Amino acid sequence: MFFRKEIASFILFFFITSAFAQKSSFKGIVIDNQTLEPIEYASVSLVSQIDNSVVSGVITGKNGNFVIQNIQSGNYKIKIYFIGYEIQYLENILLKNNQVLNLDTFKLQRSNQSLEEVIIKGTKSNFYNKIDKQQYKADQFATANGGTAIDVIKNLPSVTVNGQGEISLRGSNGFMILVNGKPVLSDAQTLLSQLPANTIENIELITSPSAKYDPDGKGGIINIITKNNKNGIALISNLSGGLPSINDYDNLEKPKRFGGDITFNYRTKKFDITISGNYLRNDVNGYREGNVFTKNFINNTITRFPSNGERSFDKYNYGTKTAISYTANKNDVFNFGFFIGKKFQARRADIVYNNSTSDLNTNALISENAYFNSNVQTKEGTFTLTNLDYTHTFANKSNLMTSLLYENADLYGNTINKNLDLATRSIVLQEVNNPYKNPIDGFRFKLDYSIPIGLGKLESGYQYRFDQQNGKFDYIVTPISVQPDAANFRGTAKSVNHINGFYSQYSGKTNKLDYIAGLRCEYSSREVVLSTDSNPHLLKLSNLFPSANLLYTFNTYWNAKLGYSKRIQRNNNFELNPIPEREHSETLEQGDPDLKPQFVDLVELGMNHSFKKGTLFATLYYQNIKNPIQRVNSVYADTILNRVFTNAEKARLLGLEFGTNLKPVKWFSLYLGGNIYNYKITGKLNILGITSNVDNSNWAYSLNTNSTFNLDKTLSLTANINYTSAKPTAQGEDSRFLSPNLSAKKTILKGNGTIGIQWQNINFGNMGSNQQRITTFGADFYTTTNYTYETNVLLLNFSYNFNKISSKNKLPTSEIGEKEF
Incomplete structure (x- = not known):
């Protein structure tokens, strides 16, 4: 009823x-x-x-x-x-x-x-604030040239990227990615690291999404818009390479940094054909030092295991895309796309541990042991995607669009954890392997219809999404040890998701008021089947997702907006998989098949001002979060912590974001964006059957600034700084993070070519650039780890354009597989 x-x-x-x-x-x-x-x-x-x-x-x-x-x-x-x-x-x-x-x-x-x-x-503005979104020109962030989409979006006022490469929007790691308006359910970090920055035209932050969008992503939506061209033949190529490292972290290998991409486009009135390929090798050197202790109240002991050593990454990806758009006539358009690609990542952590056990009361030393731990975690994936879209425009200007997408991803990897003697680092004391295979299949069907009604537009649609993943996980210990729960460390985990969604919304304008209002209804089912559990884990949901946005224009220079949207942050299969993985010597990782998705109410109120020399905006926003997911620690053994995913009861976030684009003179432009918020999380945490209370809140803020100096018509200099303050977590705090960057760019070959040099993560003295300390604690443990990644990185870039890249067609983009990489 x-x-x-x-x-x-x-x-x-x-x-x-x-x-x-x-x-x-x-x-x-x-x-x-x-x-x-x-x-x-x-x-x-x-x-x-x-x-x-x-x-x-x-x-x-x-x-x-x-x-x-x-x-x-x-x-x-x-x-x-x-x-x-x-x-x-x-x-x-x-x-x-x-x-x-x-x-x-x-x-x-x-x-x-x-x-x-x-x-x-006159010049076109680098920033636009619309009824439900903020739009930024990508080319104003010159320090991103030759890099990826991550290097672009980290400059936006509500976006932060920390030392682990994790991306947050308005303080939340959960948000949705669109490419040219097309939903992408893949993991943001993985997807954006594969998209060349040179191909991006605009970035849209959709902070109060309407009902026509999938409700996924508690923080909102980031839409990547690629570049376009006129009729004819277009070709763009980019090359980049890194100079030798300035700082030495005594890592086992020297980092390799080089890459390139090329896109060919042929476009007529009826056909738009794009063929593109890319390769990127982007290694990261680094170092980590940590200090951990656990308390055993039964044995009345405290075990300390401080550590230090290498933490580096070898990373590469390559792929090719083909897309064809055919305009049969003014009313019928067809789009076909195909993609195949490969992604690889190896994380090395070669760490020296100095373990000691003491009496908890007297601190008298009971035993001590030092050893060398060599840990290499590899992740690989081969992705194949295809999509087919059709759009028909009727005589009454209404539109019908259908879309099909199929994806297959062959995901596999291994974590090899070796404990070696400290003196020679050649005698294997213990080796633990965690090989796995986790292939995935996904399918999406969409049907959308829009029709003009009055002075506005009514849009309605249906979407069906399906994905299944069959994981096989093994656990091999050499020499064989006595471990009572070893059977829980190997087995299979299969998950199946079905989502049916219906939506309808109306948008229009009366006098000075623009409005959008809609409702989305979804029915979803999730099943997780484990070899270690005879009972399947089922979750069925039926939910309504209302949304409303208003934009009132006072005059040419001032307007205000008000928005509301209900969102959901679904659980990925990594969070649901309870089979533990020995990530490295001191840590196990596992999920929970009974995790609940997060439900979020988003409210925002903003004011926008434009003037002769630029623009200015400020937005007050509020998030009410039910079932916030937390990654928390517990003690598995005296020298091993267990990291698990669990739900807290509730959280709320209150923040203010602001930004300005200024061009006081034609040779200088300044962009400044910031976000300050208070995050509070409360309620009970269930950590592997043990209940604890959490009540943590604090203020956090971030600042991003970007300045460009046009020294002449062909030479420009850009400097930017990304800064994130310390912020609270369920069990502790993440420290501040700083990344200053500088780039110079010169156009050559009559404007068709560009050469540039980038100086990334600039660091002098005690600046502490590109490093972050993660601290967590509980009644029986304390852990703090400082991750230091390579600073003073120099990159050379070269780009040549015969014309601009086309965005008329729709290149297929991973919906699911990247998310599980």
Whole structure:
């Protein structure tokens, strides 16, 4: 009954909204007369034919469309203007009462002025704040050239990247990734590390997503928009290489850093064909030092095991993508894509341990032991994806789109943990291997329909998602030891997920108010089957996800927005797998098959201001989190901690984010973004059957700044700083993290080529760049580890463009497999 009432109220809301929206208005579309591509952000002014006074004005949207609403009957003319195009007028337009006048399509003619003259007259903004998102131009962050998407997004005001490479949005590790508006369920760190920064046009932060988006990701959505080109042949290539390391951490191998990507695009009015390939080797050298103790209250002892040594990464990935877009006619468009790629990562931790056991009361030494631990953890994956999309536009301007995607990922790896004698480091005292295979299959089907109603648009759709993973995990100890629970360390884990989702939303504009309101209904089922447990672990959910966004424009310079969205952070299979892995000498890792997903209510209130020299925004936001997932420690043995995933009861996050883009003079631009928030987590934690209470809260903040100096028309210098303060966790604190970077870029070959040099993670004296200390503690343990990664890294980049990359077609992107890598 409750569900029926919600749906009835929802449908009634749309009818009422549509009825009130019937007022006199103009609508139309602005496109380029040569390429027929829509022109976004063109200025459209409504002018009185009688006295030439400006009555109203708007800018065009992403599809080049515009609507001017709440206009009295009369005689008007339209003026359309965009930098680089001739101004176009439409004279003597008669508007009647309650008339919705469709002006059809305006085709703008390119101006004969030179590009240099246009640049002097004005530049396109690097930042836009819309009703449900913030949009940033990627090329303003020059220090990311030759890098990956991570190097771009870490500059945004609400995004932080810590020493472990973990990405957070508004203090949350859970968020969703889109590529050109297409959902991607893969792990953010893995996916973004494979996407070259040079191919990115814009980054959108969708902090209050509407109902048409998947509700996954408690922090919101990051949408990556790739570059586009005109008709014809386009080719872009990028090469990068690292200079020899400046700092030496006495690692076993020297890091290798080089890569390249090339994309060929052929585009006509009907076909858009893209073939691309990339290779990236990006090793990271480093060092770690830690201090741990555990208390055994039964034996009345305390065991200390401080450690120090190498922590480095060998990483590479390569792949090829093919995508074909075919426009059969103006109403029918087909997209096909295929991808195959490989990703590899090896983490080495060669650590010296100095273990000692003492009396808990007197601290009298009972025993001590020193040894060398060599630990190598490898992860590999081969990914194959294919997608097929079809879009049909009807005569009434409504659209129907269907989308199919299939993915197969062959995931496997091993952790080899060797304890060796300290003197020679050649005698194996104990070796533990954790080989595994974890292949995955995934499928997604989408059906979306949109139709203009009144002065707005009604969108509805259905989506079905399925994935299954069959994991086989082994545990081999040499020499064989007596371990009563050894059987729990090997076995199989199979998980199956089904998700059915329906949504409907209405968006429109009345006078100065833009609005979007919608509801998404989802039914999902999850089953985890374990060889170590005869009973399957089942979870079935039926949930409603409402959303609403308002944007009120006071005048040309000021607007305010209000948004609400309900989200869900689902559990991945790594979090659900209870079979322990010996990550290294002092740590086991395991999941919980009965973990609950996190449910989040997001609310935000923001103010945006634009002025002659730039833009400024500030947004106050609140998150109410149910079942927050925590990665916590417990004592497995005197010298081994067990890291497990568990749910706390609740958490809340209150924050303020702000940002500004300034260009006080034409040779200098400044971007500054920040985020300050208070995070509080409370309730009971169930750690392997043992209940404990958590009540932890604190303030945290981050600052990202980016300055560009244009020394002349071909040479620029960019400096940026990423800083994250210390922040609380369920059992402790992560320390602050600092990363300063500098880059110089020069265009050559008549503007077609670019060479650059980057100085990453700059470090002088006691700056402490690119290092972070992780501390956790409980009643019977304490652990603190400082991770120090390579600083003062120098990279050389070269890029050559025959034209720009196409984004018309949709390259397939991993939905599931990357998430489990």
